[in-house]
Amino acid sequence: MMREDSSLTPEEVANILKISKLTVYEMVKRGELPAYRIGRKIRIEQKDIEAYIRQGKKSNMAETGATMPSDLQPPRQEYPFNAPGLVICGQDLILDILCRHLETHPQGCRAFRHNAGSFAGLLQLYHGNADMAGIHLWDSDKDIYNIPYVRRIVPGIPTVIIHLAMRQQGFYVSQGNPLDIKGWEDLARPELRFINREPGCGTRVLLDEHLYQMKLNRHEINGYEKESTSHQAMASAVARGDADFALGNEKAAMMVRGIEFIPLQKERYELVLRKEDLHKPEFQAVMEILASTAFRSELAGLGDYVLDETGKIVAET
Structure with missing residues (x-):
């Protein structure tokens, strides 16, 4: 139950929706949640949270620029009030498509995109503000991608690196x-x-x-x-x-x-997540999506991507 006071802080909204505070700020920034300021503080009305829950999250189709006849779109899940949500950092179109597939997968969940670069995404993962980060960081000394940076920027946290595509x-x-x-x-x-x-x-x-x-x-x-x-x-x-x-x-x-x-x-464009999360249903849904013919076919149709290793776990750090 929501409290009687209609004004909520971002922290309170995050607790209600079972998402991170960062995601709440992103939703406000994108216009998905109306908000107002009192001094430097952001406040969100209870009625707007209730309206958001009723309507469900807006489709990522508008973000990707893709269109599909309504009778061909897979049915969007009706999530329970406390449904989990994944925050995915990164800037490639692959992640927009992954989010859309995740929201229609039988074991999927809400997906929230944070348009952050590789370093910023890893830092959000390290601080617990994101669940996954898409990265492409080249180490010239070893001529390899991503692994050295994950070890440096996410120290002490076991992670899994999953290949998405060659670009x-x-x-x-x-x-x-x-x-x-x-x-x-x-x-x-x-x-x-x-x-x-x-x-x-x-x-x-x-x-x-x-x-x-x-x-x-x-x-x-x-x-x-x-x-x-x-x-x-x-x-x-x-x-x-x-x-x-x-x-x-x-x-x-x-x-x-x-x-x-x-x-x-x-x-190499790759996805990083905490190893302890890999067994959870929503993360298993991600792995199934990456291995699916539907997901790969959609990427192949866009051109530029080489998908030979898509979905493969390439390293654990």
Whole structure:
């Protein structure tokens, strides 16, 4: 039962919905829960929580841009009041599709996406504010992905790393590549205007690791300090002429007109979760989804992803 006082704190809402406080803030930010401020404090009305429970969580279809006739959509589950919810951090479309499948799986649950980069996602996992984190962090010393970073950023907590897909990272350039940009060495050309990703995301780590290998001072790159928070935004900046090139995944190049993609490095995009959670029904549902033909077929239809190892546990740390 909810208390008679109609004003609830984010902590109280988190306890009612059996989710993390971080998820409550994300729901408010996305407009899923109306809220108001008293000074610096956020308050949420009891009636709005009740309305949210009645309506169920909004479909992720709008986020992914996908559409499906209503008669072909799988039936959405009606969750009990205390149904569990998983917070999944990461920025790839794969995670949006995973969330949608999770919400219709017989053993699934509500799924809440937190659009955080690889470092931020691992930190949320470490602090207990997230259940899973999608990451793509390259270690140039060992030429491997993710494992060294998980050991450093989530110390003392046994984790499982599950492979999602191989992706291609490369440069976005204008159609026809008029400036003849070919590879990492072009970062040193002072006349070229670069646009960067924010610190802590996998793409920024990839860039900085290559700069370290090349012994190239990052401050000498024209535009290194100019940052954007998504692959699509960077590709769009290049298409508009605000930058000459940028580093990102191939998917965004397919989505933005006037962009050509120069492949540079294949990367592993993987999912990290606490090992102690793996036996729980909702996490077993995730494993079943990743192994399913329906999930893989949907990803294959999007292009850019190599799915040979999807769903495979590649490491335990």
